[in-house]
Amino acid sequence: MNSANVNDRSKSIAKKLIKRVLSTSIDNPNNPDSLSFFQADTYRFYFLMSFMWEFFEDNEISQEYAISLVPRKFASRIKRLQVLKQAVQLGYIYEQSSEIDKRRRIYEPSETLLNDFIAYAESTNVVVEKNS
Numbered sequence: 001m002n003s004a005n006v007n008d009r010s011k012s013i014a015k016k017l018i019k020r021v022l023s024t025s026i027d028n029p030n031n032p033d034s035l036s037f038f039q040a041d042t043y044r045f046y047f048l049m050s051f052m053w054e055f056f057e058d059n060e061i062s063q064e065y066a067i068s069l070v071p072r073k074f075a076s077r078i079k080r081l082q083v084l085k086q087a088v089q090l091g092y093i094y095e096q097s098s099e100i101d102k103r104r105r106i107y108e109p110s111e112t113l114l115n116d117f118i119a120y121a122e123s124t125n126v127v128v129e130k131n132s
Helices: 007-024 032-036 044-055 063-067 075-091 109-132
Strands: 093-097 105-109
Touching: 032 044, 032 063, 032 109, 044 063, 044 105, 044 109, 063 075, 063 093, 063 105, 075 093, 105 109
Parallel strands: none
Antiparallel strands: 093 105
16 A cells, blocks of 8 residues: 555645644654653653543552553563653652552652643644644
């Protein structure tokens, strides 16, 4: 199959999607470090989207819950834990002890990550509205 078999409307929509995703992520020279970290590979990006979804849904995110957000086919348990711990070390995600069980760790985005993510969401929304 080649692109000649795809109708012009579908091809145009697909190209707009590709341009929008690339221009607001990988190809964006103004991407803050926090977003660049999470856009470095498929697992991290999927994790970021899932993590932020759970945060905006006001769900408590424990360590086990955080590493279960992305299907196993994207990363081993060790990689999932490494990415979470690295995000904590870089200050993109805060880790704190649970009030109920001090051994249990609870995670939430740092103010930096939250602000960067909101700006990212708003900028992509502008692109979507402009192309609608």
